[in-house]
Amino acid sequence: MTSEIAPHLLAWYDRHHRSLPWRVTPADRAAGVVNDPYAVWLSEIMLQQTTVKAVRPYYERFLERWPTVTELASAEDEDVMRLWAGLGYYSRARNLIACARTVAGDHGGRFPETAEGLSKLPGIGPYTAAAIAAIAFDESVAVVDGNVERVFTRLYAIDTPLPKAKTEIKARVSEALPKTRAGDFAQALMDLGATICTPRSPACAICPLLEDCEAGGAGNPEAFPVKPPKKAKPVRVGAAFVAQRPDGAVLLVRRPDKGLLGGMRVVPTTGWTARQDGATGTEAAPFPANWEEKGQVIHVFTHFELRLSVFHALVTSEDKSADAFDTAMDARWSDAADLAGEALPSVMKKALTAALPDALRPRKPGRD
DNA sequence: GAAACGTGGGC
DNA sequence: TGCCCAAGTTT
CATH class of the missing domain: 3.90.79.10 (Nucleoside Triphosphate Pyrophosphohydrolase)
Structure with a gap:
């Protein structure tokens, strides 16, 4: 039977989406406002393994200092590292510089418009390529991050441990993709994961996907996703x-x-x-x-x-x-x-x- | 596939 | 207090 995930989710997103500095709201999008691929890229790199709260001030400072990818490409390396200091995972900043220079130098200052093209750039892996393609260019691709993994392992009670479960998760996300609004769908999934389908104590009672959710129905959402045991820290x-x-x-x-x-x-x-x-x-x-x-x-x-x-x-x-x-x-x-x-x-x-x-x-x- | 790679916040 | 976690990528 046809999945009702996308319609339920998008209706919820229209009412409850988070307001974020790098985001064009559904209403704005409908009014013809387009996302700036540079802004989307910058936010996605910063958000890798990093909380929205931590990213917000860094994002604002970067965008003010370097409003376009061409300007960032011309920045001094150490100035970029200075503004990144404190955000962690510093290879992201070095790859940010390399990526900006590739886009400016080899692509005329414009980002590739497909996930495949984007994934060839430094610092852009499978997730980020899909996210930029969906959000900035509305490509219909499965965007799978930690939020989406959590939401979908719960929806289908997938008990295969991560990362092995990724293949099945991606397949399930792909079949749930709406014909339009790929970017909103991706962001809606992430908002749901961040605000409702949280790691601990998820708010199933107010979840728009409760009737679609196996773990929610069974009352054991926190059993998912299954993760491998962690190693001791020397x-x-x-x-x-x-x-x-x-x-x-x-x-x-x-x-x-x-x-x-x-x-x-x-x-x-x-x-x-x-x-x-x-x-x-x-x-x-x-x-x-x-x-x-x-x-x-x-x-x-x-x-x-x-x-x-x-x-x-x-x-x-x-x-x-x-x-x-x-x-x-x-x-x-x-x-x-x-x-x-x-x-x-x-x-x-x-x-x-x-x-x-x-x-x-x-x-x-x-x-x- | 596993390990390397930061930081600050929540409970 | 200590463990877990956050929009992953690279080697």
Whole structure:
């Protein structure tokens, strides 16, 4: 029998859609307002594994600073990393730059209009390609993200563990696709997942798809989706060294493009290997100075917990060694007043604050 | 297919 | 407090 999912869902979406800065409302769309593919792309990249609440201010700042993909393509890499700082998953920012330059350079400043074309661009995988194609170009494609996985495993009580269940989920979404309003359908599914069909305590009583839903009918929606067990999170140990000049400037280096915190600014650190012992003291300092331990920072990454011992030293003119810290790691002194605006990941903001409580205040920190 | 890759918020 | 989670992609 014909699925009633799309009509039920779209009727609900017309009344209850969320208002989001990157979104054209159903009413606007009906009035002929079109989505800006650049805005859709930017929001989709930022929203990967990231909450709407966290994304909103970043999205606004990016769009104001770089209103078009061509302007973003011309941006300095480090300026992009600065504005991305704190949002996490920094390879997204590096891929954002690469993608903008490809679109500007190879596609005349226009995004490809199909999921297939979009998926060839850096940072755009199966989900994002489908989402942009549906939302910006109204291509009729299945847009499957974590929300959609949750909604559909519940609708059909799919108990195959993720990610193996993805094939069946995608097939079910495809057969539920409406003939029109592909973008609204995708966004409606995500809104439903975010506001009604939530991971815990879903609001089945007010769900527009309750009569279509197997798990909802059975009263066990929280049994879905089935996920594989998680692995234990190892602890890693290291040290961070905050070198400061008498004028307050702090020595920063740049992380390599690939890997953890790639392309971001940090103070000199030891490696963060899996070892539990060893170089967490001044013997691992980047150069000799009057290092003093100021505290410890614990920061939890996706796949390990980091315990960082934070050292501080006032570097005088006699400490030539600090200047010898050369361009291989792109080292430079950051003025005290500039520090808060640097491309510092959150873990490094914690470390700096541990050494210098006022270091990241917008105004110049306290004199020495 | 599994592992790497950030962060802040909710309960 | 600690675990889970959020519009995934890349290698």
